[in-house]
Amino acid sequence: MPALFLTLREDGPITIVDISGRIALGEGSALLRKTIRDLLEAGQGKILLNLGDVNYIDSSGIGELVSAFTAVRNRNGELKLLNLTKKVHDLLQITKLFTVFDVYNDELTAVRSFL
Amino acid sequence: MTPEAKHLEVVLDTHVESVNLAEEMCLRVAEAVGFSEEECYRIGMSVREGVINAFHYGNQEKPGKKIYLALDLTQEKMVIHVMDEGKGFKLADVPDPLAEENLLSTSGRGIFLMKTFMDEFSVVAGRTGGAEIIMSKKIPAGGKSWGNGNHGQTSSDAAPKREA
Numbered sequence: 001m002p003a004l005f006l007t008l009r010e011d012g013p014i015t016i017v018d019i020s021g022r023i024a025l026g027e028g029s030a031l032l033r034k035t036i037r038d039l040l041e042a043g044q045g046k047i048l049l050n051l052g053d054v055n056y057i058d059s060s061g062i063g064e065l066v067s068a069f070t071a072v073r074n075r076n077g078e079l080k081l082l083n084l085t086k087k088v089h090d091l092l093q094i095t096k097l098f099t100v101f102d103v104y105n106d107e108l109t110a111v112r113s114f115l
Numbered sequence: 116m117t118p119e120a121k122h123l124e125v126v127l128d129t130h131v132e133s134v135n136l137a138e139e140m141c142l143r144v145a146e147a148v149g150f151s152e153e154e155c156y157r158i159g160m161s162v163r164e165g166v167i168n169a170f171h172y173g174n175q176e177k178p179g180k181k182i183y184l185a186l187d188l189t190q191e192k193m194v195i196h197v198m199d200e201g202k203g204f205k206l207a208d209v210p211d212p213l214a215e216e217n218l219l220s221t222s223g224r225g226i227f228l229m230k231t232f233m234d235e236f237s238v239v240a241g242r243t244g245g246a247e248i249i250m251s252k253k254i255p256a257g258g259k260s261w262g263n264g265n266h267g268q269t270s271s272d273a274a275p276k277r278e279a
Binding site: 025026059062067070091094096097112 | 131134135154163212224225
């Protein structure tokens with residue numbers, strides 16, 4: 001099972017985090033948490049998580065997404081989600097989190113929503 | 116248990132790697148039985164959440180404690196048992212993760228996912244002293260029998276398997 005890979009890029013004031021692999025217990029949940037914390041400490045409060053290549057997420061991974069969302073919001077920032085795979089989309093639906101997160105299907109629209 | 120029923124049991128260390136091991140083992144059985152890709156995903160996720168529950172909440176991540184995973188396969192259904200050596204818990208005491216006040220909780224969704232993804236789900240007092248999660252999924256029509264006694268051991272840490 002592949003681990004989690006994160007790549008950071010910037011579009012103006014927005015940091016886009018391209019994520020691939022599994023967000024699951026012991027497989028990258030901690031890496032995602034550290035990445036969000038580092039971004040916040042660096043003053044980056046506009047974060048777009050691109051989950052287009054995330055093929056699996058468990059309850060720990062869901063917890064990390066929620067933790068990231070609240071951590072950014074507590075710093076008066078915004079964290080949004082981009083390109084949910086069907087599995088991630090379905091999980092967020094059944095856990096009622098789909099309405100909590102701001103979710104986009106295309107990057108341009110997502111980036112513009114921050115501005 | 117009927118003569119056709121199969122039983123497999125492994126003892127897992129209280130270690131995060133046991134979560135993947137348990138998931139992979141049950142996925143192999145589910146695939147062999149003939150569950151669809153989507154059903155295998157749901158079974159795998161449920162096993163994963165059950166073992167996470169045992170690892171984190173039951174055994175409180177104490178390495179000296181064990182997690183017991185058992186599979187019963189009948190003609191009708193696949194039954195999965197996950198036992199820990201914790202203090203046990205009652206389903207009624209588990210907060211509803213869909214309640215407005217819990218939506219932003221960073222934990223507490225595992226039980227909900229197991230209940231959602233499996234056909235039957237219950238929690239009882241286990242013979243190991245802690246909680247025993249019992250969950251099952253109906254075997255699809257036309258499902259295959261589970262191998263011919265050539266199931267193999269999943270891990271060197273796994274206890275010898277038993278078959279009825």
